[in-house]
Amino acid sequence: MANDVGLSMVLLACAWRAWRTGDTRLSGWIVALSVVVSLWLIGYSARFAALFWTFPGVLILFFLVPPRAAIMLGLLSIAGAASLSWHELGGGEGLPFFVFTTVFTAILGFVTSQQAQHRIANWRSLSLLDPLTGIGNRRQLEFDFEQLGAWGREGVIAALDLDHFKRINDECGHETGDAVLRTWASTVQAELRRSDRLYRLGGEEFLLWMPDIDTAQAEAVFQRLRTATSERVKVNGRSVTCSAGAIRIQPGENWQQALARADEALYEAKQAGRDRLVLAAG
Numbered sequence: 001m002a003n004d005v006g007l008s009m010v011l012l013a014c015a016w017r018a019w020r021t022g023d024t025r026l027s028g029w030i031v032a033l034s035v036v037v038s039l040w041l042i043g044y045s046a047r048f049a050a051l052f053w054t055f056p057g058v059l060i061l062f063f064l065v066p067p068r069a070a071i072m073l074g075l076l077s078i079a080g081a082a083s084l085s086w087h088e089l090g091g092g093e094g095l096p097f098f099v100f101t102t103v104f105t106a107i108l109g110f111v112t113s114q115q116a117q118h119r120i121a122n123w124r125s126l127s128l129l130d131p132l133t134g135i136g137n138r139r140q141l142e143f144d145f146e147q148l149g150a151w152g153r154e155g156v157i158a159a160l161d162l163d164h165f166k167r168i169n170d171e172c173g174h175e176t177g178d179a180v181l182r183t184w185a186s187t188v189q190a191e192l193r194r195s196d197r198l199y200r201l202g203g204e205e206f207l208l209w210m211p212d213i214d215t216a217q218a219e220a221v222f223q224r225l226r227t228a229t230s231e232r233v234k235v236n237g238r239s240v241t242c243s244a245g246a247i248r249i250q251p252g253e254n255w256q257q258a259l260a261r262a263d264e265a266l267y268e269a270k271q272a273g274r275d276r277l278v279l280a281a282g
């Protein structure tokens with residue numbers, strides 16, 4: 001009885017924490033360990049019942065922790081239940097049957113959880129990545145913004161835009177335009193740090209988020225991007241250029257406000273003749 005109450009409290013607390021924080025990792029580990037401990041306790045006190053509880057136990061482990069950990073914990077559960085219910089297994093006569101059926105149940109858990117993971121990854125890439133360039137889209141930006149607790153840190157936001165892109169489309173066709181966007185996105189990404197994030201918000205509108213950087217460093221990054229763009233992004237042998245408007249993230253500012261300010265700076269860069277960065281004051 002005390003075990004049941006204890007386990008129920010742990011499960012409830014884990015479910016509440018996972019719901020509140022959206023983080024299922026720690027809760028998954030706690031529940032997985034609880035499953036193993038509970039199976040051992042059931043085996044110790046109720047013997048025969050542990051044999052039955054092992055089946056759902058090993059199945060669910062694969063949905064709670066990574067596969068290797070689930071295999072280890074599953075083996076511990078099977079070994080615990082089998083040894084504590086040795087007598088009920090007919091002194092080992094029923095052991096092969098018990099081991100085979102629980103292992104097959106574990107394999108089912110593994111396959112099903114992997115399929116679920118695979119579907120989730122597919123869904124994420126379909127909904128959060130821009131299909132043309134493979135970088136994050138507007139939804140990914142919203143998701144990151146929420147997950148990271150607003151910007152969380154100091155940094156710079158830049159609105160990036162190719163110059164005279166319409167002309168490329170008009171003169172060379174839409175497919176060439178698409179290829180230019182793809183090459184440019186990969187060129188920019190190759191020049192960034194791991195912590196920087198590039199998003200395509202639509203059309204030829206890109207947002208670059210550079211955490212923990214000041215405006216002088218942002219200027220140096222843009223010069224690198226500018227050089228890389230003119231060297232690697234060409235149409236009919238002619239270099240393509242880009243413009244940017246950058247701002248320092250203000251405390252409490254959301255991404256829409258930051259982007260609106262960066263867009264104003266980008267507009268100034270376009271008005272001033274393109275192929276340049278404008279850093280907004282403040």
Ligand SMILES: Nc1nc2c(ncn2[C@@H]2O[C@H](COP(=O)(O)OP(=O)(O)OP(=O)(O)O)[C@@H](O)[C@H]2O)c(=O)[nH]1
Pocket residue numbers: 132161162163164165166167169173174175176177178181202203204270274
């Ligand atoms: N190939 C291609 N073109 C796109 C895509 N999305 C938007 N465009 C085109 O991008 C062009 C953007 O043109 P504008 O906004 O006038 O900008 P621009 O010609 O680059 O001029 P500036 O930005 O002022 O230098 C339009 O012709 C859109 O049709 C896309 O996914 N692929």
